[in-house]
């Protein structure tokens with residue numbers, strides 16, 4: 730088990746050899762624009778862009794939620810696209826995702842026991858449960874293409890992948 734205290738200790742060790750990261754003003758002075766690629770992926774630490782593409786701070790913006798779904802990330806992606814103007818989006822779901830190990834109903838039942846006075850709110854919640862990883866990527870990329878809140882040009886440059894946590898490979902998912 731890794732606690733917050735453990736992580737804070739690790740930060741102190743890492744900060745000792747930290748290379749300062751440029752501010753927006755410094756980047757502008759160097760003629761460096763913001764990243765134009767976004768990666769939408771799972772919260773799972775086994776599915777980290779730092780691991781699967783060796784992500785560096787200025788390569789891409791990363792948006793993460795359970796499984797890596799568009800619906801809970803819609804405001805972030807639309808808002809950042811308005812601010813930055815993305816060129817491309819990469820949707821990455823992964824093998825053995827926790828979202829294949831629970832159902833939305835299971836989580837609702839647990840929450841309703843904890844929050845009996847908020848049943849109606851809990852009933853309106855979904856938690857990203859899926860049964861098929863490849864289908865899940867297809868469904869999310871399809872949602873990009875159908876969402877009226879995502880720019881058409883960006884939806885056309887949205888690409889889906891499955892990350893295999895055993896081989897380390899990203900496999901493109903054809904629509």
Ligand SMILES: [Zn+2]
Pocket residue numbers: 771772773776795796823825826827828
């Ligand atoms: Zn996952």
